[in-house]
Amino acid sequence: MNRVNDYLELVRAPAVLTVLGDTLAGGSAAGHALSGRRIVLPLASACLYAGGMALNDYADRGTDARERPERPIPSGRISARNALTAATVLTLAGLGLSAAGGGRRAFAVGLPLATAIWTYDLLAKNHAVSGALAMGSCRALDVLMGAGSGHLRAALPAAGIMGGHTVAVTLLSRGEVEGTTTATASGVAAGTGLLAAAVVAGSAGPRNQVLAVFAASAAYAARCAPAQVRAARNPVAKSALEATKAGIRAMIPLQAALTLRHGNLAAAGVLASVDLLGMILRSRPRSSRISES
Structure with missing residues (x-):
């Protein structure tokens, strides 16, 4: 069981919940119902995300030995080779699930998404601005995977909003060890307000639907x-x-707002359940929790 927990810590298991709604947001924008084989697409996102987290620790093993010696690789609980193997297997599983859930159109986006994840972890992450933009592009591509290559234009606004939030969270996360700056944190806070406003501004339809979008957007900002x-x-x-942890957790209500903007109540309901599950996991005693950052 301890071995399983080590791998769950390696892939930041609780944070995986925050990626499940990306394809739901993209699919909602493209007019896809949450039914049939499309229910597999969130699992594709989960595998690709988890693979990226394992690859992140593989790439950071030297830095983590100095700054986070308790992480699975520097502590000796998981070898660097096994972490790289896990990253590879999870990435391939994610690509396979993207094809199973969305056919060749989803796979056509999943392949550049996987490439972007590996590029970020192995090349781009050490540069502040380009690294944040690369991470944002990964999240945006994940949203577009839910739409499929034939409906990219319809999902671009949702992809841009999720990508923008991810850029902001990534910029803040660079201060987790040595601190951030007032300018960075202030800019991120302002960006949160702008993104929430953008979601509401892009909503239309019945009054109840607009009110639901407003409520979910307010929950995201709060x-x-x-x-x-x-x-x-x-x-x-x-x-x-x-602030980084809060930004990661806020992705779920943001995804819900984007699904509600297109009237996809089923997807929003699934995300509400996912959000509740995350709260339950975080309420467990600290000794039994697995880190999400």
């Missing part, structure tokens, strides 16, 4: 903006870490 403001006021490492 989930992450307070921690971002605190980081702006006191940009120490602990504040940056808490």
Whole structure:
């Protein structure tokens, strides 16, 4: 069981929940119902995300030995070779599931997504701006995978919003060890407000639908903006870490708002359940939890 927990920690298992809604948001924008084999696509996202996390620790094993010696690789619980193997297997599984869930049109987006993930972890991540943009492109491509190559234009707004939020979270995450800056945290907090406004501004349809989008967008902002403001006021490492975690968790209500914007109540309901599951997992005693960042 300890071995299983080590691998769950390697892939940041709790954070995997925050990627399940990407393809739901993209599929909703493209007019796809959450039915049939399309229910497999969130699992494709989960595998690709988990593979990226394993690859991240493989690439960071030298830095983690100095800054995070408790991580699975530097602590000796998982070898670098096994971490790389896990990353490879999960990536291939994600690509296979993308084809199974969305056919060749989803696979046509899944392949560049996998390439972008590996490029980020092995090449781009050490550069602040380009690394954040690369990470944002990974999230945007994940949303587009839900739409499929034949409906990319319809899903571009949702992809841009999720990608923009991811860029902001990535910029903040660079301060988890040595602290961030007031300018960075303030800009991220302002960006949260702009993204929430963009979701609401792009909504249409019946009054109840617009109100639901507004509520989900407000929940998104309430989930992450307070921690971002605190980081702006006191940009120490602990504040940056808490703001990063809040930004990761806020992805689920943001995805829900994007699905509601296109009237996909089923997808929004699934995301509400996923969000509740995440809250339950975080409420467990600290000794039994697995890190998400």
